[in-house]
Amino acid sequence: MSSPHFLARLYNDHAQALFAFLLNFTRSEADTKDLLQELFVKLARQPAMLNGVRDERAFLIRLAHNLAIDAMRRRATRDKNCELFAVETFAMFASSADADEQSFRQELAKALGGLPAEQRAVVHLKLWEGLTFEAIAEALDIPPNTAASRYRYGLDKLRERLRPLYDEIK
Amino acid sequence: MNTDDFEKQLEHQPMRQIPAAWRREILDAAGSIHNPQLSTVSSQRTSWWRELLWPCPQAWAGLAAVWLLILGLNAATREPARVAKTAHASPPREVLMALREQRRLFVELVEPFPPAEQVKTFIPRPRSEISHRTVTV
Numbered sequence: 001m002s003s004p005h006f007l008a009r010l011y012n013d014h015a016q017a018l019f020a021f022l023l024n025f026t027r028s029e030a031d032t033k034d035l036l037q038e039l040f041v042k043l044a045r046q047p048a049m050l051n052g053v054r055d056e057r058a059f060l061i062r063l064a065h066n067l068a069i070d071a072m073r074r075r076a077t078r079d080k081n082c083e084l085f086a087v088e089t090f091a092m093f094a095s096s097a098d099a100d101e102q103s104f105r106q107e108l109a110k111a112l113g114g115l116p117a118e119q120r121a122v123v124h125l126k127l128w129e130g131l132t133f134e135a136i137a138e139a140l141d142i143p144p145n146t147a148a149s150r151y152r153y154g155l156d157k158l159r160e161r162l163r164p165l166y167d168e169i170k
Numbered sequence: 171m172n173t174d175d176f177e178k179q180l181e182h183q184p185m186r187q188i189p190a191a192w193r194r195e196i197l198d199a200a201g202s203i204h205n206p207q208l209s210t211v212s213s214q215r216t217s218w219w220r221e222l223l224w225p226c227p228q229a230w231a232g233l234a235a236v237w238l239l240i241l242g243l244n245a246a247t248r249e250p251a252r253v254a255k256t257a258h259a260s261p262p263r264e265v266l267m268a269l270r271e272q273r274r275l276f277v278e279l280v281e282p283f284p285p286a287e288q289v290k291t292f293i294p295r296p297r298s299e300i301s302h303r304t305v306t307v
Contacts, residue, residue: 003201036192037200044203094184158176
């Protein structure tokens with residue numbers, strides 16, 4: 001297994017999902033890029049990490065999550081960042097030609113920013129990665145019940161906040 | 171609003187695409203860290219072996235052959251020695267008799283001297299008795 005091909009294959013298969021997860025989790029494009037690069041550097045240094053891994057995507061998401069948590073702890077500004085991200089408007093979703101749709105996506109991005117990071121991670125993995133609660137629990141190193149409850153709390157908050165817009169576009 | 175519909179609505183929101191330029195940057199960064207390390211480590215190992223062996227590989231081969239010969243000879247000579255040792259495990263009777271005779275002679279040479287007599291230890295008399303004898307003479 002040649003390493004450049006190995007890394008390129010991993011990038012092709014998983015970079016988009018990791019990008020979306022990290023972008024939603026960190027709420028920062030610069031941090032997302034740094035973390036993604038850190039993740040691939042780590043994989044380049046220790047390619048054997050993936051030996052025997054059944055679900056590469058789940059493993060890489062777990063790795064990305066751990067790196068993001070470490071980075072936030074290092075900076076010791078996690079709560080402050082979350083508050084800032086909550087009011088920050090940034091392009092997390094693809095832009096839409098439809099004005100209502102575009103408005104909904106922008107509000108959804110803001111609403112996601114209002115969730116605690118760990119709730120946001122669970123909501124993201126459930127909605128946009130389609131993982132089961134067991135897989136989410138494994139990826140985030142939490143019990144499945146915790147994953148399920150975080151998802152419910154997060155979804156309730158999103159629904160509450162997006163109700164008017166959702167009713168409009170429905 | 172129905173929760174299932176709402177979830178589906180959220181699921182259908184497409185995420186932004188990862189910037190295309192990142193691919194090259196990230197893979198280059200990972201590759202630049204990975205390849206030099208591997209190549210330097212492997213080249214260091216190779217160069218170390220080359221430095222050790224390359225100057226005269228025939229000499230190393232000869233040395234290895236000599237060591238093999240020594241080990242072979244050692245293994246070949248070890249077995250008869252063991253056999254010889256086991257063959258003479260119990261000494262012959264003549265040797266035992268000679269040893270006993272030598273021991274007996276040694277005992278005879280040592281024992282003929284009578285036990286040393288106890289030396290009479292001089293016990294000085296008290297000074298008062300000495301002076302009394304002088305007076306009587």
